Amino acid sequence: MDMTVPAGAPPFELFSWDVWRDPYPFFATLREQYPIYRHPITPFWIISRYDDVNEIVTHPEVYSSRFPGNFDRTLNGTDAPEHTAIRRRLSPLASRQSVAALKAAVERHVDRLIDDFAGSGRCEFVSEFAQPLPFRVMAEWLGLDQSLYDTCVAEVFPFLMAEPLLDGQGEPLVDQEALEHRYVALLNGEISAFDETGRSGVLPDLLKPAGDMPPLDQETVAQLAKILLFAGHKTSACALANSIWLLLGNPDILDALRQDISLVPSFVEESFRLESPVQSLFRITTAETELAGLAIPPFSFIRPMVGAANRDKERFQDADEIRLDRKEKNHLGLGLGPHLCLGAHLARMIVSVSLTGLISRLQDLQTDTPLDQVERIRSPNFRGIKQLPITFGAI
Numbered sequence: 001m002d003m004t005v006p007a008g009a010p011p012f013e014l015f016s017w018d019v020w021r022d023p024y025p026f027f028a029t030l031r032e033q034y035p036i037y038r039h040p041i042t043p044f045w046i047i048s049r050y051d052d053v054n055e056i057v058t059h060p061e062v063y064s065s066r067f068p069g070n071f072d073r074t075l076n077g078t079d080a081p082e083h084t085a086i087r088r089r090l091s092p093l094a095s096r097q098s099v100a101a102l103k104a105a106v107e108r109h110v111d112r113l114i115d116d117f118a119g120s121g122r123c124e125f126v127s128e129f130a131q132p133l134p135f136r137v138m139a140e141w142l143g144l145d146q147s148l149y150d151t152c153v154a155e156v157f158p159f160l161m162a163e164p165l166l167d168g169q170g171e172p173l174v175d176q177e178a179l180e181h182r183y184v185a186l187l188n189g190e191i192s193a194f195d196e197t198g199r200s201g202v203l204p205d206l207l208k209p210a211g212d213m214p215p216l217d218q219e220t221v222a223q224l225a226k227i228l229l230f231a232g233h234k235t236s237a238c239a240l241a242n243s244i245w246l247l248l249g250n251p252d253i254l255d256a257l258r259q260d261i262s263l264v265p266s267f268v269e270e271s272f273r274l275e276s277p278v279q280s281l282f283r284i285t286t287a288e289t290e291l292a293g294l295a296i297p298p299f300s301f302i303r304p305m306v307g308a309a310n311r312d313k314e315r316f317q318d319a320d321e322i323r324l325d326r327k328e329k330n331h332l333g334l335g336l337g338p339h340l341c342l343g344a345h346l347a348r349m350i351v352s353v354s355l356t357g358l359i360s361r362l363q364d365l366q367t368d369t370p371l372d373q374v375e376r377i378r379s380p381n382f383r384g385i386k387q388l389p390i391t392f393g394a395i
């Protein structure tokens, strides 16, 4: 059976807003009928089953990250051996141990943000918590000034990697190159001033030697700052809003967490799996290859759909349900293989500490907005929420 361009197949609207508002029925059709789908309009091969996505991300020699137009050329857009070398330099700075040292600071940021709205009984969760919290943590971790928030979060991040939707209702077209240039210039300004400001954190550390590894030059550090700040902020902000959205729709799960707050990390894994902030990855084939018995030519653009693979019933029992006692490991919400999320420990900590603080301090969480009508980010790359007004009582 040729599953690539099936005769009579619907021209899947990969970038249609109707699909991305609730992509899961579309993903189920893809997995069941067209698991390796050569999209008729774009150059993408869309891969939706867990085993196939897993095969791709764990075989970088065939499925390269060095695809044309990659936003990053320093880390996520590289392959071995450059990728291995830079991960070796960065990994200790994002290890479980390094991240644990940040926990008290994260708890402090969480508490301060909750203090600001707890008394009023309501807040717009995205702008008052989900956006500022991870920025504060990322800035502190990297050694950047908190005053970058407004420019980054309001002016730059919504448009970076925003792939305009083909139905014409997507994010407005912007001059990506000019935007990126401005963002990197801002980061370069910060890095140049480190001697003066005396900041500490990951970026100042990268400018110094570490063991047998020499210091990185400023341009490389600025490029790394570009991806670290954006990758860490955008995804964590999406994850926080998605998690609260899931809890609002599943009061029994929220009750279970209230009864036993130690279950929060298990819920966080389910949130990353079910409502994956990163919905799709990008790879390019280096040679002719075979996936699930199908030939794929060299230099094909591959789009492994994390959001679809994470709900694959062949891999996860009750795949569409939150299961706090789930046994199956290795969801793909943080990737897998050599490009596994560098910030995985940090991401888990940010979301777990936040949910622990929110659940412990706020009761009777509600929203007036029907959950299927919340305003979502219009992007096929990221799953997140633009606005989520909530009400609560303070404990």
Ligand code: HEM
Pocket: 057, 065, 075, 076, 077, 087, 094, 227, 228, 231, 232, 233, 235, 236, 239, 272, 276, 277, 278, 281, 282, 306, 332, 333, 334, 335, 336, 338, 339, 340, 341, 342, 343, 344, 346, 347, 348
């Ligand atoms: C819930 C939050 C997060 C999610 C869902 C997420 C998801 C992902 C995914 C799916 C990948 C794999 C990309 C690929 O295979 O091409 C990835 C890579 C990456 N993530 Fe995260 N991420 C999160 C938080 C963070 C944080 C807090 C940081 C900050 C350090 C971070 C930094 C990175 C970097 C630098 C990469 C590229 C790693 C590489 O290519 O070697 N992420 N992330």
